[in-house]
Amino acid sequence: MPLLIFNKKKHRVLIILLYAIFAYSFFRYNAIPGSLRKIITLATVISTLIYLVPTIFGKLKSNVLGKYIRALLFLLLFSIIQAFIFHGQSPIESTIITIYDIGGVLFYFVLVKLKPTLKETYKFISIMVILHIILWIFGMAHFPEDIYTTSSDKNLDISRGIMRISLAAKPFLVLGLFIILEKAIIFKKKQYWIFVAAISTLIVLEVIRQVIFLSAILSIYIFIRKKRYSLIIIAIITMLLIGIFQFVEIGKKTIVGKMLALTERQSSFENNSEENIRITAYRYFFTEKNSNIFTVLLGNGYPHSNSKYGYRMFIERSRLKLFASDVGYAYIFIRLGLIGLIVFLLIFLQAKKVRNVPISIRIFVLYMYLLNIATAFILVDFFALACSLYIIDLHHNLNKANELFPSNYNTSI
Template identity: 25%
Template sequence: MKKALFVLTLFSSIGFFNPMQIFSPQLTKLMFYLCICMCALLAVTDGRSLRGIDYPRKSYWLFMLMIAVSTVSATAFHPQSYSVTLMSTLPYFLGYFFFWIMLKLALPERFILKWMFIGCMLAVPVYFINLFSFPNVVFGEEFNLDTSRGMLRVPVFFLEIMAFFLFYGINQLLLGRGRKNLWIMICGVCTLMIFMSVVRQVILYSMVLCILFLLKRSSWTKKLMVVAAGIIVVVYVLPMIPAYNTMLELSGDQLEENEEKENVRIGAWRYYTFENQTNGLTPIIGNGSPSFGNSVWGNVFDDAIEDNGYLYADVAWAGIIYLFGWTGFAALLILILKAVFKRKTPEREYLTYWFVFIFLCGIGSGVFIYYNSIISIMIGLYLVFGTNEKNSDNNPQLQQPV
């Protein structure tokens, strides 16, 4: 039962790919809420005891407390009712609560990796179907025509998990595990999808971290070969790709614009951390979550976004500060950093690089804001803190989803 609920939760976080938009946004959220709540009920009634499980209790529960406190802040300091605030806060609370649920359910690591991998592999044909069928969108929500980066920008489902399996595949290659060609193919597919997303920071962070990962345990000969190959790719191969040249030109144009006016993400960081605070208390405890279209505050907030273009989903760390205060930010930061710096077996080294990737993406994207990404991060935290490393060391096959 708990395995089935995990799979349902994972796929409900992306609306089961929402074929032909058969699910409304409200129904998509409702399905996600129901899956999480059923998992929580099972965790409470049939979950393991967490005594002896070494996870960052203080920082995790402090962050959950700040989510709860922010609901009071939203109603006390903004024109928004408490019931509306609860509904707008629910995706955050349930999303981050999934870490505790995973700890209680204690699912096998191999099973989790298997279904994450299946999700990624399903996302590949889904992407190309949407790409070739546009302007008809077969899977997911409707999206606008955007070719500013040299090709049609089509959303990639499970993008952060694509990066996860890129690092995972590199880890398997470095460990010298069998089926080398399979791991190379998996890394190639994940790299392709990361580039097809045309999200520049995701491409940059994942590629830089991959190179660092490859170089860490390589001989000097291999390091020189990787550096030489990287130079050849950057100097000769990438300039032959139109989308790369377009993204490079776009970045150059934006840098020129930034000399005349402030970059929109820098402005968003300033706006949500300092300028848009209501009083001296909200920077500490947060403002809470506005409900767009359902409250006076949500409508005012929406109008302000249209005027200045500052989305807190574009700057996740700043968004966390605005929603849950510097206290919530510090708690989540500690949680992520502990995941990065926790000593791991060689089989789990890929998790360190993935959490560095997540940390960096939080600077200029919405990884800590969108509940589908939050679910992926909570699963990653469970793999770091909640699984039995000794059993995995004795049986390396537990580490392999394919």
């Protein structure tokens, strides 16, 4: 376990990085045997969980968001029992399939335990952005094989005009974009704008339409937020972009053209149906999935592909073509129940209350919550959000320190 191997004060960033790599299951790099990756991830997360019990059950006085994230962690652990009671899935199978989301939420408590400074936390985020870029380039070099997928079909998806790689830690790219954009605006240095352009380009090349659209709109907001009528300007820009994509001819062989063509095909399919496929999915998962009040409140747990529960879910997906991963809040509801949704809402509301938080961090939290409407990133890839919430905790403490010692107050990024 990384927390026990190194000197915690001298090697905080290294320990945090090692935990993230192990908990990310080595980014699912399939040259490492899947069974070995699972064993290392299970051993890392479970041993870290045991080691952090005193921290998790502590008072968390310095962490204004800690009690809500602790509740989220308890819900994830309790979902193992829910899957056993209501679906007969063994606790071992449930632990194996739940461990990845547990590892992401537990990451927040790794930060709480190690207490990295603001500078160290931003350094870790920068390393994750650079690592993601290197791994993406490495993955592209292995065309046509997707070297980061756990699927039996390892051929890369090129339906969007470029190879789409199943690489984890994507939220760190957008977090890095917002942070470097804020620095570019504040310090007005050319190199920061070069980094903004580079990260933005990679976000487009990863061809996830919701990510591209949301990150672009929120980046524009960060850039013009101090101008009068900034929200109106954002609305006008959004309508102009929609109009350009709707009425301007874009080459079908370009990446944008391929993504638009895919959107048109999906829209055409949905127009032949009675309602949008995501609305259908939300309605189904919220109204027809839970059989009793206990699963409504606490969820059904996570289905493992080798269990009868998992097999039923596979048959259901194949028949209905409805995927919980496409509707993030429904994903939370069927896994962790209504209480899980309430906990996520409380985390957002509490984070919003903290003053003097850098706009890049605030906007990233908003980004994750908006993105989760049409994806399941917020729970499936919690690491970047955990960093942001920890930074908000640090600023909460800085606010309190400023009340006592105004001259010591510093929120520099």
